[in-house]
Amino acid sequence: MPGTADHQLEQATGGHNGGMDEAVQSYIDGIDPAHRPLFDRIHRLILVAHPDAAVVLSYQIPTYKVGRRRLYVGAWQHGISIYGWGQGHDGGFTARHPELRTSKGTIKLRPQDAAAITDDELGGLVSAALEAWASTHHPAETP
DSSP, rough: OOSSSSHHHHHTTTTTTOOOOHHHHHHHHTTTTTTTTHHHHHHHHHHOOOOOOEEEEEEEEEEEEETTTEEEEEEEEEEEEEOOOOOOOSSHHHHOOOEEETTTEEEEOOHHHHHHHHHHHHHHHHHHHHHHHHHHTTTTOOE
């Protein structure tokens, strides 16, 4: 339906869902319904920024792969965590929201926190994270 997040994703990615396999879909289907809209929002923003991203299960959580770059997005008891963005490669997100950074390379988002964060901010985070490896690593290196 026009105007919905699913429609926006389909328009932006040509219907591409990130090459998601059955294991990833099973993980996503098991996310607490209270946190699923936040996961879907982040998933959509990643695929809008990187429609070529493959989605695989790594470390038992959905992992978005763009070339050698990785971004891990997992559910936890109180929301959604984002790992692997690399310190300094978050589009300024943790400087604006230091309370959401729980350890080096981890951002924990509760639905109530995410409600106050725009799609532009979250999109900037995921875009910067997946672009970071391209500009900081040589092709022969692995992140």
